[in-house]
Amino acid sequence: xxxxxxxxxxxxxxxxxxxxxxxxxxxxxxxxxxxxxxxxxxxxxxxxxxxxxxxxxxxxxxxxxxxxxxxxxxxxxxxxxxxxxxxxxxxxxxxxxxxxxxxxxxxxxxxxxxxxxxxxxxxxxxxxxxxxxxxxxxxxxxxxxxxxxxxxxxxxxxxxxxxxxxxxxxxxxxxxxxxxxxxxxxxxxxxxxxxxxxxxxxxxxxxxxxxxxxxxxxxxxxxxxxxxxxxxxxxxxxxxxxxxxxxxxxxxxxxxxxxxxxxxxxxxxxxxxxxxxxxxxxxxxxxxxxxxxxxxxxxxxxxxxxxxxxxxxxxxxxxxxxxxxxxxxxxxxxxxxxxxxxxxxxxxxxxxxxxxxxxxxxxxxxxxxxxxxxxxxxxxxxxxxxxxxxxxxxxxxxxxxxxxxxxxxxxx
Ligand code: MLT
Numbered sequence: 001x002x003x004x005x006x007x008x009x010x011x012x013x014x015x016x017x018x019x020x021x022x023x024x025x026x027x028x029x030x031x032x033x034x035x036x037x038x039x040x041x042x043x044x045x046x047x048x049x050x051x052x053x054x055x056x057x058x059x060x061x062x063x064x065x066x067x068x069x070x071x072x073x074x075x076x077x078x079x080x081x082x083x084x085x086x087x088x089x090x091x092x093x094x095x096x097x098x099x100x101x102x103x104x105x106x107x108x109x110x111x112x113x114x115x116x117x118x119x120x121x122x123x124x125x126x127x128x129x130x131x132x133x134x135x136x137x138x139x140x141x142x143x144x145x146x147x148x149x150x151x152x153x154x155x156x157x158x159x160x161x162x163x164x165x166x167x168x169x170x171x172x173x174x175x176x177x178x179x180x181x182x183x184x185x186x187x188x189x190x191x192x193x194x195x196x197x198x199x200x201x202x203x204x205x206x207x208x209x210x211x212x213x214x215x216x217x218x219x220x221x222x223x224x225x226x227x228x229x230x231x232x233x234x235x236x237x238x239x240x241x242x243x244x245x246x247x248x249x250x251x252x253x254x255x256x257x258x259x260x261x262x263x264x265x266x267x268x269x270x271x272x273x274x275x276x277x278x279x280x281x282x283x284x285x286x287x288x289x290x291x292x293x294x295x296x297x298x299x300x301x302x303x304x305x306x307x308x309x310x311x312x313x314x315x316x317x318x319x320x321x322x323x324x325x326x327x328x329x330x331x332x333x334x335x336x337x338x339x340x341x342x343x344x345x346x347x348x349x350x351x352x353x354x355x356x357x358x359x360x361x362x363x364x365x366x367x368x369x370x371x372x373x374x375x376x377x378x379x380x381x382x383x384x385x386x387x388x389x390x391x392x393x394x395x396x397x398x399x400x401x402x403x404x405x406x407x408x409x410x411x412x
Contacts, residue, residue: 005141007140007141007142007143008141010140010145010147010148011137011140011141012137015133015137016133016375016379016380017040017041017375019379020040020041020363020373020375020376020379021040021041023363023367023373024036024038024040024367024373027367027368034371035371036367036371036372036373037371037372037373037394037398037399037401037402037405038373038394039329039372039373039374039390039391039392039393039394039399039402040373040374040375040389040391041375041391042188042249042250042347042348042391042393043255043393044249044250044253044255044318044322044393045393045394045395046253046318046321046322046395047253048252048253048257048302049252049253049305049306049310049311049314049315049317049318050310050314051305051306051308051310051311051314052252052253052302052305052306052311052314052315054305055301055302055304055305056298056301056302058301059297059298059301059302060298062297063297063298070297072293072294073293073294073295073296073297073300074294075288075289075292075293075294076102076103076104076285076288076289076294077102077103077104077105077261077294077295077300078104078297078300079099080300080304081104081300081303081304082099082100082102082104082261083099084304084307085099085102085104085246085261085307086098086099086101086102087307088307089231089246090231090233090263093230093231093234094234095231095233095234096233096239097233097263097265100266100281101263101264101265101266101281102261102262102263103261103262103263103264103284103285103288104259104260104261104294104295104300104303105259105260105261105262105288105292105295106258106259106260106295106299107247107249107254107258107259107260108216108218108245108246108247108249108260109134109247109260110260111245111260111261111262112132112134112135112138112214112216112245113134113137113138114138114287114291115214115243115262115284116138116139116142116144116180117142117287118270118280118283118284118287119179119180119212119270120179120273121142121143121144122144123144123179123180124157124159124176124177124178124179124180125139125144125145125157125158125159125178125179125180125181125182126158126159126160126161126171126174126178126180126181126182127158127159127160127161127182127381128161128163128171128182128183128184128187128381129160129161129162129163129380129381129382129383129384130163130189130190130377130380130381130383130384130387131182131184131380131381132184132188132189132216132380133379133380135182135214136155136158136381139158140155144157145157145158146158152382153378153381153382154381154382159174159176159178160381160382160383161174162383163187163190163192163383164383165341165352168192169187169190169191169192169341169342169350170192170194170198171183173201173202173205177209177211178211179210179211179212180211180212180214181202181206181211181212181213181214182214182216183199183202183213183214183215183216183232184215184216184217184218184219185199185215185216185217185219185228185229186219186220186222186223186228186342186345186346186348187219187342187346187348188216188218188219188346188348189348189350189375189377189380189384189389190341190342190348190350190387190389191341191342191343191344191345191346191347191348191349191350192341192342192346192350193223193225193228193345193346194228194229195227195228195229196227196228196229196234196235199229199232199235200235200236203232203235203236203237203238203241203242204237206241206242207237207240207241210271211241212241212242212243212268212270212280213232213238213241213242213243214242214243214245215232215242215243215244215245216244216245217230217231217232217244217245217246218245218246218247218249218250218260219250219346219347219348220246221250221251221315221319222250222319222322222323222345222346222347223345224323224344224345225344225345228345231244232244233263233265239265239266239267239268240265240267240268240269241268242265242268243262243263243264243268243280244262244263245260245261245262245263246260246261246262246263247260248260248303248306250322250347250393251306251315251319252303252306252311252315252318253315253318254302254303257299257302258295258299259295259299259300259302259303262284264280264281264284265281266279266281268280268281270283321396322347322392322393323347323392324396325347325392325393325394325396325399326342326343326344326346326347326348326349326392327343328396328399328400328403329343329349329390329392329399329402329403330342330343330344330349332403332404332406332407333349333351333390333403333406335407335411336403336406336407336409336410336411337410337411338351338352338353338410339351339352340352343392347391347392347393348389348390348391348392349389349390349391349392350377350387350388350389351387351388351389351390352386352387353377353386353387353388354410358376358378358385359376359377359378359379359384359385359386359387359388360376360378362376362388363375363376363388365409366388366406366409369409370402370405370406370408370409371405372402372405372406374388374389374390374391375388375389375390376388376389377389390402
């Protein structure tokens with residue numbers, strides 16, 4: 001009799017955003033007349049920029065002719081795109097990253113989930129609390145997290161780093177030393193950022209303690225303020241300790257097109273059980289060539305268009321559109337009496353919910369009485385309880401309407 005991977009049975013019944021979507025569907029079925037506004041999962045609403053659409057059409061046309069047809073893409077990505085990424089996202093910003101250190105994928109979520117495969121099963125992970133659930137759930141699947149304590153919502157082998165309003169939602173160095181440290185800035189879900197000085201402390205800590213930092217920079221394009229790092233490689237010593245993820249999902253409206261990338265610098269070495277140094281770039285290369293047949297050619301041509309002058313201008317307009325929504329949400333919620341965080345360098349707004357309610361109760365109230373869907377803070381971890389996340393990715397009209405409804409509900 002075959003057996004299933006027992007570690008999967010330890011996972012919460014369903015993935016956070018699937019639970020939220022199911023509740024929305026059920027409510028809609030019971031109330032067909034309700035005009036629900038979705039500010040829950042961070043899914044974009046603005047169409048692709050014209051420069052990207054043009055590149056897509058061009059690439060599709062190429063596929064229609066034998067002379068320009070493309071089969072399998074290179075496993076690690078086309079040189080034309082890897083070079084554009086290295087040049088524009090790193091070298092132009094003073095970071096010494098080259099094309100060979102970049103691996104193109106079909107999205108940062110997949111990379112965030114898969115990266116743990118190249119580390120030893122007994123590695124100790126440290127995560128921010130609250131946290132993007134993918135980091136923890138994929139380590140649960142890999143059997144790395146120990147047992148679950150339902151009362152606290154924590155795993156016995158995971159180091160949770162509380163991110164509270166007292167620390168501006170940044171983590172503090174934990175007492176116990178982790179092997180793998182997951183950081184995400186601008187942060188999902190709190191929308192907080194990290195200063196260069198603080199990030200330097202983490203890089204120094206990782207260098208001193210032989211830890212690796214998994215740095216999720218999926219939201220860096222939303223940074224509007226100075227002295228906030230757009231990449232961990234702006235920090236001295238980061239190439240020796242950090243892997244970075246980037247995504248076009250929110251930056252260029254690619255949630256449905258799917259393209260992201262991982263940076264693993266040549267300098268980054270792990271250790272074998274005999275203590276020999278080994279290149280993580282080589283391990284990830286081996287893994288990628290075995291398990292992935294490359295991001296589609298047409299997608300990579302679309303991504304290349306992001307780096308043209310027109311492309312840059314057009315995606316910036318979309319990012320500013322969402323940042324304007326974030327401002328509408330922030331200011332509206334403040335008027336409704338909420339304490340609000342994030343939304344300045346991030347598309348996520350993190351609000352303190354009224355005392356005496358759980359974040360799922362707040363979710364139900366908002367859905368039922370304002371027909372607005374958000375994401376309960378507790379879904380991101382124990383320290384998310386008492387908070388609620390809204391996203392700025394809907395249309396401006398829907399965002400304004402949602403905030404009016406929330407104001408009407410709470411200002412009565
Ligand atoms: C979110 O809402 O947290 C994101 O859209 C999830 C993701 O990017 O996978």
